[in-house]
Amino acid sequence: MPLKRSWGRCQVLASLFLIGTLVTTPQMAVQAASQTIVEDSSGGMTRAVNRMVGGIVSYARWPDAAPPTGRVMCLVGTPRLADRMAPDVPGPGSVAVRRIAAAAVNPDCDILFIGRMPVADRRQLIAWVRGRPVLTITDDDAACIYGAMFCLSNKTASLSFSVNIDAIGRGPLRVDPRVLRIGGGGGAS
Amino acid sequence: MTGQSSPNPPLERIGARTTLQKLLSRFHFGITLFAVALSGLTILLAGVTALRGYADRNMELAAQLGAYGVEPALVFNDAQAAREGLGPLTRIPGIARLRVLNDVGRPLTQWTSPKADPAPLLTRIFFPRPFAVTVQRNGSAIGTIEVWGDSSTLIDYVRIGLLAGLGCLLITAFGTIFLARRFEYELVKPLNEIATVAHDVRLHRRFDKRVQSLGIAELDRLGGDINALLDELQGWQGNMESERALLAHRASHDTLTAMPNRDAFDEQLALRIRSAEDRSGRFALLFIDADNFKAANDNFGHAAGDAVLVALSARIKDTLRKGDFAARIGGDEFIVIIDPLDGDVRAEDLANRIRASVVDPVLLPGGETYRAAVSVGVALFPDSGSDATALLTAADAAMYADKMTNRSR
Numbered sequence: 001m002p003l004k005r006s007w008g009r010c011q012v013l014a015s016l017f018l019i020g021t022l023v024t025t026p027q028m029a030v031q032a033a034s035q036t037i038v039e040d041s042s043g044g045m046t047r048a049v050n051r052m053v054g055g056i057v058s059y060a061r062w063p064d065a066a067p068p069t070g071r072v073m074c075l076v077g078t079p080r081l082a083d084r085m086a087p088d089v090p091g092p093g094s095v096a097v098r099r100i101a102a103a104a105v106n107p108d109c110d111i112l113f114i115g116r117m118p119v120a121d122r123r124q125l126i127a128w129v130r131g132r133p134v135l136t137i138t139d140d141d142a143a144c145i146y147g148a149m150f151c152l153s154n155k156t157a158s159l160s161f162s163v164n165i166d167a168i169g170r171g172p173l174r175v176d177p178r179v180l181r182i183g184g185g186g187g188a189s
Numbered sequence: 190m191t192g193q194s195s196p197n198p199p200l201e202r203i204g205a206r207t208t209l210q211k212l213l214s215r216f217h218f219g220i221t222l223f224a225v226a227l228s229g230l231t232i233l234l235a236g237v238t239a240l241r242g243y244a245d246r247n248m249e250l251a252a253q254l255g256a257y258g259v260e261p262a263l264v265f266n267d268a269q270a271a272r273e274g275l276g277p278l279t280r281i282p283g284i285a286r287l288r289v290l291n292d293v294g295r296p297l298t299q300w301t302s303p304k305a306d307p308a309p310l311l312t313r314i315f316f317p318r319p320f321a322v323t324v325q326r327n328g329s330a331i332g333t334i335e336v337w338g339d340s341s342t343l344i345d346y347v348r349i350g351l352l353a354g355l356g357c358l359l360i361t362a363f364g365t366i367f368l369a370r371r372f373e374y375e376l377v378k379p380l381n382e383i384a385t386v387a388h389d390v391r392l393h394r395r396f397d398k399r400v401q402s403l404g405i406a407e408l409d410r411l412g413g414d415i416n417a418l419l420d421e422l423q424g425w426q427g428n429m430e431s432e433r434a435l436l437a438h439r440a441s442h443d444t445l446t447a448m449p450n451r452d453a454f455d456e457q458l459a460l461r462i463r464s465a466e467d468r469s470g471r472f473a474l475l476f477i478d479a480d481n482f483k484a485a486n487d488n489f490g491h492a493a494g495d496a497v498l499v500a501l502s503a504r505i506k507d508t509l510r511k512g513d514f515a516a517r518i519g520g521d522e523f524i525v526i527i528d529p530l531d532g533d534v535r536a537e538d539l540a541n542r543i544r545a546s547v548v549d550p551v552l553l554p555g556g557e558t559y560r561a562a563v564s565v566g567v568a569l570f571p572d573s574g575s576d577a578t579a580l581l582t583a584a585d586a587a588m589y590a591d592k593m594t595n596r597s598r
Contacts, residue, residue: 036265048266055264058327069327090264091327161265178261182270 025146036159047083048159049152053137054087056150056161057095057111059176060135069093074100074109076125077117081139081154107132114138114148122146133172149175152185210373211379217369225361229354238415244283244315244338251278252322252336259289259297260324263332266291271298278336281562285312285339286319291332304341311340311347379403381410385418396423413425445495446502454516454524458577461528463516465570472528473539476566476584477505479521480595485559493553500551508546513567524584537568540591564592 031156038048057068073095087095095111102121105128112134114122122138126147129136136148144151144162151162151172161187163183168175258274261267270291278287286356288299306312316338321582324332382400396419400412406422441453449457458474465472479501486494498521505515505523513525529537550558566588568574573583 022468036267052265055261058264059261067327089327090331091329093327176261178258178274181273182261182267 001100036161038154038157038159042166043083045159046084047088049079049082049139050084050086051088052152052159052161053085054089054095056137056179057087057135058089058091058173059179060111061174061176062110062133063172064133067093069095071110072096072098072108073111073113074098074105075113075115076100076102076105076141077115077121078171079115081152081159087111108132111135111137114140116140130170131172135173136167149173210377213373213376214369217365217372221362221365221369225358229358229523233350233354236346240343240346241315244343245320247257247281247283247342248316248336248338249318249322251281251284252320252334253393254278255287255289255334255336256322256324259332259334260326263289263291263297263324264326266297272300275300283338283340283342284336285316286335286337288319288335289332290335292330294333297332302339304339306339306341307344308340308347311343312338315340315343320573376405378406379405379412383415387415390419390422394426396426397584446499446517448502448506448523449514449516451516451518454514454518455577457514457516457526458580461526462570462575462577462580465528466575470528471530471532471572472526472570473530473534473536474568474570474584475524475525475527475539475582476568476581476588477525477543478564478588478592480562480564480592482521485561489553489555489559493555493557493559496553497551497559501547501561501563504549505543508542531571536569540565540567562595564588564595566591 035049036052038044053073055070057073060068062068062071062084069089069091073087074087079085085097087097089095097107100106100109102117102125105125106151110133112125112129114125114136115138117140123146126136129147134152137152138144138146138148139152141148141151142153142162144164147157147164147167149164149167151164153160153162161183163175163180165180165184168180218580241566254277255275258277259271262270262274266317275287275289275298278284278303278376284302285306286299286301289297291297319335319337321333321335323330324334346358351476372504382403386400389398399416403409403412426590441449441456461472464470479497482494482497485497500513502523505525509515509525510527512528514528516524519523525543527534544563547561547563551562553559566584567588568583568587570580574580
């Protein structure tokens with residue numbers, strides 16, 4: 001009996017903890033936290049980036065409730081961390097990747113990967129995304145201050161991502177709170 | 190010879206026996222112990238089974254919670270995030286160790302409880318293996334979480350369970366002892382009542398005692414049987430006593446005259462001598478013999494002789510005072526003891542009083558009358574002799590002398 005009760009209490013505690021994390025995180029809108037281990041081999045970073053992008057995509061929820069696989073990722077600019085972008089989504093299925101110019105961005109794009117590009121183009125893209133169900137990921141904004149939802153950055157032998165809660169909060173897209181917590185640096189825990 | 194062969198066997202036998210109360214007590218205690226042990230064991234087994242179910246479920250749920258928490262960390266291959274994902278689990282009591290393995294089975298992170306396992310044996314019994322839950326993402330396995338339980342929560346249950354069990358045992362034991370006492374009392378009391386009656390009857394010959402009606406049917410029947418037996422015994426006892434009195438009277442009395450016989454006289458004389466010696470008193474012994482009694486018998490027949498003897502005995506008795514004693518010691522021989530004897534009474538006066546009493550003629554059964562005469566010899570204690578033989582001899586001699594005088598007269 002005591003076991004069951006304590007278990008129930010812990011479950012409640014855990015739920016409260018998660019809710020608490022969600023409530024407290026937005027106050028620190030942007031924070032780098034994730035510390036993905038990168039394999040020490042050629043192409044290790046590319047694999048790590050693709051896995052991270054795939055993971056982020058898998059935890060995103062579009063308003064049409066369709067699964068993340070089969071989504072279209074539009075690649076704009078030059079990716080800094082990966083030679084070849086092919087998001088590694090866990091489980092079956094994959095994400096189609098289209099390389100397009102900043103001006104050619106269109107509503108087919110479910111995911112926008114923003115590589116290195118002129119600041120004006122980036123600002124224009126971010127403005128276009130506002131209000132649309134589009135997931136934005138960049139690898140050229142380590143501080144994550146230019147309006148992309150997820151920002152990848154590499155440190156010595158590791159890859160991490162940060163979350164811009166404000167950017168996510170503005171759009172209709174929903175992201176799994178566990179990912180927000182990881183991207184939020186776990187400072188709330 | 191016999192004193193040595195039997196030191197005191199009855200005592201030993203009593204010592205080796207047990208009382209009914211002790212027997213019942215032992216029996217009750219055994220039953221109680223058995224019942225309590227049985228129920229305790231059942232409860233313990235049921236409790237342990239239920240507990241095991243809960244413990245397993247707890248571990249399983251913990252593992253599920255952990256799997257949910259570390260899922261993104263496994264997706265991003267992030268050890269720090271995995272540690273944070275395990276955070277809620279580390280606060281659940283009863284978890285000894287956690288480990289997160291990635292899709293190729295390499296540990297991503299692990300955590301060991303800083304608290305020592307209070308009962309490793311219990312842990313080994315209850316959680317011989319870790320609970321492993323596969324973490325899945327979109328239908329494919331991306332890692333495994335393993336949860337090892339420990340006995341910290343079980344030990345509380347076991348402790349409380351044992352205490353409660355002990356408490357129950359005590360309460361049950363006291364309750365049963367109380368009930369057993371009551372039962373013993375209810376059973377032993379009537380038995381004691383029966384025993385008391387039997388004892389009274391045996392020891393004090395109280396054949397009028399009866400067992401009262403008892404509350405227990407079997408014992409009441411036993412009491413009824415005992416009462417019936419006592420009724421019979423009482424009847425026998427009454428018959429026996431009257432028979433014995435009759436026999437005793439017959440043994441010491443002459444059937445014809447209903448006077449004490451020779452045996453009774455010997456006994457009485459010995460008593461009187463002892464009593465007179467004690468108080469330094471005197472008494473007289475009179476030996477009386479009917480004169481010519483044989484002739485009366487021959488002339489008138491035996492029935493007439495008997496009538497003469499009865500008449501003589503009645504007249505002799507009439508002369509006696511309260512403490513005096515008369516007996517018929519032979520065919521026509523009587524003895525009288527005058528006791529106590531006043532100091533100024535002369536022996537001749539006593540003899541004359543007896544002689545005078547028989548002077549009146551005796552009416553015989555045939556209608557004739559017979560004039561009886563007696564010879565009387567007097568002996569005085571202690572003047573004529575201080576023992577029975579001497580006194581009798583003296584009295585006999587005096588009587589004989591009297592008879593000679595009567596004949597010559």
